[in-house]
Amino acid sequence: MQWEAITWQRMAERLAGHLDDPGQAPGPGSWQRVGIDGAPAAETGLLAGRLAEALRLRGRPSLVVPADGFLRPASLRFEFGRQDVDSYLGGWYDTAALWREVFGPTDPGGSGRVLPDLWDPVTDRATRSPYVALPPGGVLLVHGPLLLGHWFPFDLSVHIRLSAGALARRTEESARWTLPAFARYEADTDPGSAADAVVRADDPRHPAWTGIRSR
Numbered sequence: 001m002q003w004e005a006i007t008w009q010r011m012a013e014r015l016a017g018h019l020d021d022p023g024q025a026p027g028p029g030s031w032q033r034v035g036i037d038g039a040p041a042a043e044t045g046l047l048a049g050r051l052a053e054a055l056r057l058r059g060r061p062s063l064v065v066p067a068d069g070f071l072r073p074a075s076l077r078f079e080f081g082r083q084d085v086d087s088y089l090g091g092w093y094d095t096a097a098l099w100r101e102v103f104g105p106t107d108p109g110g111s112g113r114v115l116p117d118l119w120d121p122v123t124d125r126a127t128r129s130p131y132v133a134l135p136p137g138g139v140l141l142v143h144g145p146l147l148l149g150h151w152f153p154f155d156l157s158v159h160i161r162l163s164a165g166a167l168a169r170r171t172e173e174s175a176r177w178t179l180p181a182f183a184r185y186e187a188d189t190d191p192g193s194a195a196d197a198v199v200r201a202d203d204p205r206h207p208a209w210t211g212i213r214s215r
Contacts, residue, residue, distance in 0.1 A: 001192070003200055003208040011199070011209060012050035018212050019139060019156065020058050026155075029136050031106040033153060036143035037191055038160030039182050041170035042201060044143035047160065055139055063134045065102055067144025069117025070094045074124045083177040089184065094118065095150050098142075103153055106140050114140065145182075149189040156212070159195035166202035 006014075018024060019032055026032050034051070038044045045066060052062045071077065072094045080087050101115035113131040120127050134140060148157060162170065168179060185191065192198050199209045 001198065001210050004211055005206065005208050008047060008050055008207060011207065012047065012054040014212070015051050015156070015158070015197070016054035016058055016060070019055065020060060024155070026137060027108065029110075030108045031110075031112065031134060031136065031138050031140055032155045033103065033106055033140045034142070035147045035152060035154040035157040036141065036160065037145070037147040037157065037195065038143075038201075039145050039162060039167055039171070039178075040175065041167055042160040042162055043204070044145075044160055047158070047199075048141045048143040052139075052141055061135055061138040062141055063114055063116065063132055063138065064141045064143065065114065065116055067093055067098070067142060067147060068121065069119065069127065070098050070102075071119050071121045073119065074121075085177070085181045085184070088178055088181045089146065093144075093146065098150075098152070102140065102142065106134065107153075112136060112138070146185055146189075148191045148194045149185065156197075157195045158197045158199060159191040160199045160201050161192060163202050 019034070024032070036044045036048050048064045052064050055062045070093055072092060077087065077092045097118050101118065105111045105113050112134045114134055115129065116132055117127045117129050142152070148159065164183070167182060168176065171179065197210055197212045199207050201207045
């Protein structure tokens with residue numbers, strides 16, 4: 001891969017410009033869907049927020065949806081223990097609910113009524129958040145870990161990559177048991193090849209990226 005040094009702000013502006021390009025514009029009654037993929041230590045929500053602001057300045061409505069708002073109940077996540085790597089990879093996130101409540105409504109001709117979150121992992125209860133109406137032509141921004149292994153229908157995907165060493169350093173001690181899960185995700189899914197753009201963020205103060213690659 002060839003890397004270009006860039007600031008997070010400039011990256012967000014470049015992504016927004018790509019989405020706003022007439023050749024990328026959604027058809028009538030359609031939405032654009034963006035995935036920002038990365039381990040929790042990669043802080044994907046920061047880029048999602050910057051991109052949402054860059055789109056707002058272009059007059060484009062957007063909605064940021066964190067994947068962590070669609071965790072499954074603790075009784076299901078911890079069925080095989082609190083540190084089971086297989087469960088983390090395949091059973092922690094309610095992908096069926098994401099398809100139903102987030103991607104389905106933004107399919108062409110959909111309602112645009114998106115549920116921004118479903119489950120609060122702290123209280124282990126439903127959030128009861130109201131649906132949000134994203135108008136046609138708007139941009140859905142989903143961010144979080146392990147997004148590129150589920151065939152989610154992203155029009156644009158970004159993977160924020162951390163080297164194994166940086167990931168270990170920046171992952172909280174209580175969550176380091178997830179490191180083998182991300183190693184397997186890297187090997188099995190190869191998000192660096194699956195994504196439209198890859199960001200190298202070992203030092204978050206000095207990111208670099210591939211730019212948006214043609215497919």
